[in-house]
Amino acid sequence: MLTQEKLNFLKDKAKEIRQEIIIMITRAASGHVGGSMSAVEILVSLYHHIMKHDSQNPKWTERDRFIMGKGHATPVYYAVLADCGYIPKEDLLGFRRPGSYLQGHPKQYTEKGIEVSTGTLGLSLSTTCGMALSAKLKGEKQNYFCLCGDGEIQEGQIWEAAMFANKYKLNNIIAFVDRNYMQSDGYSEDIMPLDPLEPKWEAFGWEVFSIDGHDFEQIINTVEKAMLSDKPVMIVARTIKGKGVSFMENDNTWHGSPPNLETAMRALGELV
Amino acid sequence: MKNIEDIHIVPVIPSPPSSEFGAEQTKKGFADGLIELGKLLPNVVVIDTDVAKATRSADFQKIYPERHFNTGVAEQNMLSVAAGMSIEGFIPFATSFGMFIATRGGDQLRNSICYPKANVKVAATHCGISTGGDGASHQINEDIAICRSFPNLTVIVPGDYEEAKQATIAAAYFKGPVYLRYGRDTYPIVPEIHGKFEIGKSRTIREGTDCTIFTTGIMVSEGIKASDMLKEKGISARVVHLPTVKPLDNEVVIKAAQETKFLVTVEEHSIIGGLGEAIAGVTAEHHPTRVYRIGINDVFGQSGQSQELLDLYGLRAINIVEKVLEVTKLQGY
Structure with missing residues (x-):
């Protein structure tokens, strides 16, 4: 259960992370705003409430793992890792710049909390399966959280992984689909329809929850239920691409285009 | 109605045709x-x-x-x-x-x-x-x-x-x-390539001074056979087997380029991007010399028995011998 105090804390965190996303992308003049903004509450919930982890001990065996499937949303990922103390804040200046480990898409760097290299879409759930299977073999109890984009799950490999997780009963996987209904070329239901999405996962042997992906209480309560499941879990989190900045919401201009300084100032003005 | 006698079964070619070591x-x-x-x-x-x-x-x-x-x-x-x-x-x-x-x-x-x-x-x-x-x-x-x-x-x-x-x-x-x-x-089975396997290390199987035959994979037996056939014709062909294609044993490759007149590479792979081009790349930078590539000549294969395909696509000792003789004659070595 979430106290009002904790809820307010999480809401404040989400606001700070959204500001950092705008700043990182504007500074690099490169990066994906929309899909970063839609996943903020999911990552903040995981790193600030749900997951067992310790930034001072990034290789702690019993830590819960997070695997960033939608690798283009590194701004939200790096901002949260920096906020938790994995990444020094000044390193965020290097995002998408030569010499920095903060690549446009995640490059594995366990010491900095980046568990897996991802970003070419579709790899993440399979890698999560390999990790989760390993934990089972070793008798370890930690959870494996994976965040997929809704565009990403159009990749065939995702469904190969879906079958695999069912076969090996990987109930230590709790995955999310950031269901913002948009992808690079436009609306997902125009590009390649995914609905009805929940029955697809159910048919593959997963336990499925459908939630509002910007509602902390729903996210946290659902994950608590998911942890009790004897199946791999997929949480379909309905979100808004560009969430938090009025003129970026549901406008796919902000899929992969950085704001200029003036636009960034307007955006930040909405995030105070 | 067909008679069973009408069915002519293709004779199976033994794989490999012959080897004293099995x-x-x-x-x-x-x-x-x-x-x-x-x-x-x-x-x-x-x-x-x-x-x-x-x-x-x-x-x-x-x-x-x-x-x-x-x-x-x-x-x-x-x-x-x-x-x-x-x-x-x-x-x-x-x-x-x-x-x-x-x-x-x-x-x-x-x-x-x-x-x-x-x-x-x-x-x-x-x-x-x-x-x-x-x-x-x-x-x-x-x-x-x-x-x-x-x-x-x-x-x-x-x-x-x-x-x-x-x-x-x-x-x-x-x-x-x-x-x-x-x-x-x-x-x-090729006893010459047995023993401790070290990643990145080549094996020089035959010494030679006229040319060097580089092999990788199963082509090693053909390379050895070719060197022995060439010896009878008075040509001294070194044989270097490279089971590790990357990283390449550059030192041995450069030495061969310096000490023998030309190089022949043999691989059961396209001549594009394989062992041949790896060796050509190294020699071009360090000791430019002629490199002749034997492999699949940028074509798709086809169905057939393993051994007949190796014949058909020119991946045999005789093909190496012919190449060496042709080059020796052409270049006046």
Whole structure:
């Protein structure tokens, strides 16, 4: 259960992370705003409430793992890792710049909390399966959280992984689909329809929850239920691409285009 | 109604035609290496893609069923799953036909395995034209080219059963991604390439001063045979076998370029991007010399028996001898 105090804390965190996303992308003049903004509450919930982890001990065996499937949303990922103390804040200046480990898409760097290299879409759930299977073999109890984009799950490999997780009963996987209904070329239901999405996962042997992906209480309560499941879990989190900045919401201009300084100032003005 | 007499069964060509030391599958070397590793390293696991009988990873599965996993026909998933298991401390051997790893699984091999230097051993069987009857769709002659170009990836092409077994074991003890290339058929046993397998080291099998024949994989036996045939014609052909195509044993290659008049490369792979071009690249920079490439000449293969395809595509000792004689005459060496 979430106290009002904790809820307010999480809401404040989400606001700070959204500001950092705008700043990182504007500074690099490169990066994906929309899909970063839609996943903020999911990552903040995981790193600030749900997951067992310790930034001072990034290789702690019993830590819960997070695997960033939608690798283009590194701004939200790096901002949260920096906020938790994995990444020094000044390193965020290097995002998408030569010499920095903060690549446009995640490059594995366990010491900095980046568990897996991802970003070419579709790899993440399979890698999560390999990790989760390993934990089972070793008798370890930690959870494996994976965040997929809704565009990403159009990749065939995702469904190969879906079958695999069912076969090996990987109930230590709790995955999310950031269901913002948009992808690079436009609306997902125009590009390649995914609905009805929940029955697809159910048919593959997963336990499925459908939630509002910007509602902390729903996210946290659902994950608590998911942890009790004897199946791999997929949480379909309905979100808004560009969430938090009025003129970026549901406008796919902000899929992969950085704001200029003036636009960034307007955006930040909405995030105070 | 047809009579049974009307059915003319194609005669089976023995594989290989003759060898005083016998013959065995390189993929059996893989399987026997795995079984050895099963005892040596408890964190070695095997992942297959519904071809465990064909790759012979089933041999390992019989002894270690709890350490063998099957993704079904899902090679991309297998490679990323393997990467995940390596992150958690296992040493996965991800195995399938070379065709489904290097081409279909190219993204997963590159981004899940090579990029983060995942400690995954990718075991590709059924490589090269000698895959035989399945035809061009399954005869991968381009995998060395693809794999050589991926950063962090070590590429090993064993020459016979024993070297395949030793290379498999060596790969498990090497930290980082390795691509191991095996064939489907049985190939001659070559005692000259036995003994301790060191990744990155070549084996000079015949000394020679006129030219050097470089081989990788199963072409080693043909290279040796060619050198012996050339000796009878008064030509001294060095034979250097390179089971590791990447990293290449540059020192030995440059030495051969300096000490012999020209180089011939022989591989059961396309002449594009394979051993031949690797050697040409090194010599072009360090000691420019003529390099003649014998391999698959930028064409797709076709169905046939392994041994007849090796004949048909010119991957025999006689083809090497002819090339050496032609060059010797042409260049007036």
